[in-house]
Amino acid sequence: MAERCFVDSLAQISCQKPLCDEWFDTPCFYTDRYVRSVEPDVKGIISASEARRMSRILKRAVCTSVSALRASSVDMPDAVITGTGAGCMENSEKFLVDLGRFGEQCLKPTLFMQSTHNTISSLIAIMMKCHGYNNTYSHKGISFDSALFDAWLQIRSGMIGNALVGSHDEVTPFMELVMRRTHPDCRFVTEASVSAVLTRSRGENTVCEVEDVKLLHKPDISALADLFEEDRDRVLMLGVNGSESNDAPYMSLLDGLRYRPLVLRYRNLFGDCFSASALGFYASCRILERESVPAFMHLPGAEHVSAGPESVTLVNHSDGIDWSIVRLKRVASCGG
Amino acid sequence: MAERVVVTGLGIVSALGAGVDATFRSLINGESGVGDVVHLDTAHDEFPVGEVAMSNQEMAQLLGVGYPSDGLRTVLLGIMAAREAVASAGLTADDVGRSAFISGTTVGGMDNTERHFSDAYDSGAESGSSPELAYNDCGCSTRLIAEATGDFLMMTTTSTACSSAANAIILGANMIKAGVVDIAVVGGSEALTRFHLNGFNTLMILDRERCRPFDRDRTGINLGEGAAYIVLESERSAKSRGADVLAALTGYANSCDAFHQTASSENGEGAYLAMCKAMDMAGLTPGDIDYVNAHGTGTPNNDATELAAMRRIWNDSLPCFSSTKAFTGHTTSASGSIEAVICVLSLIHDFMPENIGWVNPIAEGAVPVTGAAARRRVRNVINNSFGFGGNDSTLIFSK
């Protein structure tokens, strides 16, 4: 893979103030278990006639996509690749409720049409008239990571020059039911919408470099330790969230390392959902760009990371079963 | 020079039967699997469907799987096809341990969700309600299919409606070319659900008779279900394993029509771009294509726009083409890989399946393969999969 891959721009909508980085200095902290996103003002991004058919997840996805593109050097991406763990749940749920209420008649086409997972990615392409590669990944907590992997692979292989990559998930009554059953000890469940423009070439506004993206299924924890030997001088950004079942695999990994790494976290700030790792990616990129680490991202009792890490390795797992490892590097130290 | 990507294994289950042999026999004999709905519990029995002729219990017993997979039809179908593919490629446990598994689906566990939804939803979260809603998402299905098949190195799920499986195949090929893996088991699975049967019905594009792709009087789709996986491998790896090479995946492309969520543009821009780019990658000219397995759903819109796109490439010299959706029904997320298996069979056996049910052409000269399966030398085959949202993908298989 002869080419390199850089992050050109990013945008986020989450439980923190949207489409900006105020969270870095003045974060919001929540005590509720289920927290919806702070909705941005969509004027100037989505017209009223476009907005009427869009559920909230679609509006957020369009918002972050348009914002990321506007901040980038790319006019028309070669690819639009999206991750979503649960898809457009609000529409799916309404359709299911109607199925129960009306039986198999008098059902609304818009709900069905906008319920398929690829609605997000294709809507973005339709709005931009983008005929490039378009794909959607839906694999639980590594949905974003899968979309990132596809974009990174194609850019590094020279198949495309740039890509709009995003991941989006929402909280609905259905999702609350699911989370209570599957992750009963998860105390902070939120929504996420992140979009990033990746490019082959480095530019004036380049945020950081994406050196490596790996996806693994049930990796042997001791074999993982071997994999992390090369991360000795890197900061590890972990998906820990304070719940035992989620954090235990991360702790096993740390215990297995042959060194004591510097570690950071982001889910205390951004919460959990299938697309949470996208917010970890977002936060890591900003840390590298600003050469600074917010105090509240340190793990309690852990050694503090010096200002301006050279590199960050994001480690994410979904149920301890599917893992992703993403290596990011500060641009100043990229050379060439 | 990038690795040549070849196909070393096939697995399939659909309305045509379970397994590659049953599928081939049905195609050669012109025996459609579309008929009355049997297993899906729906009030809409007026719509013919391409249902797999097995109940969930029958499949679960055959496969030796228990809860929760035994209640998840997408998973059961997927396991059937994935196991056949892995076995047919002769992959050992070690081989699987260094392989990728990429599966396409849109419904995931929805068949199960819709059975339990009202109870679970109405009783609410605190009552300790049924766990069934937890199996709804797409990734859950992929994990269950994969874990019942082998211990893969990595996996993920594509979800682009009717081109999901084709896009799974494309990612697998890209990974092999980049040297990330040598082997990828790729495809998709989709079971019939009330959710999407009714969903398609709200769009008023279902046919009350067996569908008639590319026919002047076509009125819509017959939904189908099934699963298929192919084993993609670098040629070098296939040689060193001594594996039988069934075909080569010489070209592929994914382009977005970017026109509308459910309709395709009049000139079939996305389809046109996908076919052109795939041929470019394969180093083939339009004249090199012997057969096009069209997406051909039978809707007025798709067939007209797909034909328009083909005309832009081939003008009046259209290659042999047919849609096999009157055989299998429209298997949505699995259609890309089900039809990929059909394309590989076409190459192996030098035949082109007929476009059954066709009577009158849409436009002058647009005559698909009719009468009986055409037997002639087939060297290069195009496989089109065009999904909602304009997610258009084309795969090219060659001898």
Added chain:
Amino acid sequence: MDNLILQLKQQIIEALNLEDLTPADIDAEAPLFGEGLGLDSIDALELIVLLEREYGIRLSNPAEGKEIFRSVASIASYVADNRKK
């Protein structure tokens, strides 16, 4: 008929999620598709569902909708003649 027209306007606004509009904003005689409100084929399908849900009228062929859905007034006229609820 005036009541029906007002009711239809309210129902159309809700069914098609025309958030920014009130019934007063919709001219009963103005075209709904193409120009006027600029509705599309998916909206036509939603109107078919509306007719069935609210008035018990079932249209089996989307092509029938073209004439019926020309304007709010034409819908009101059709509903008045064919309603089962």
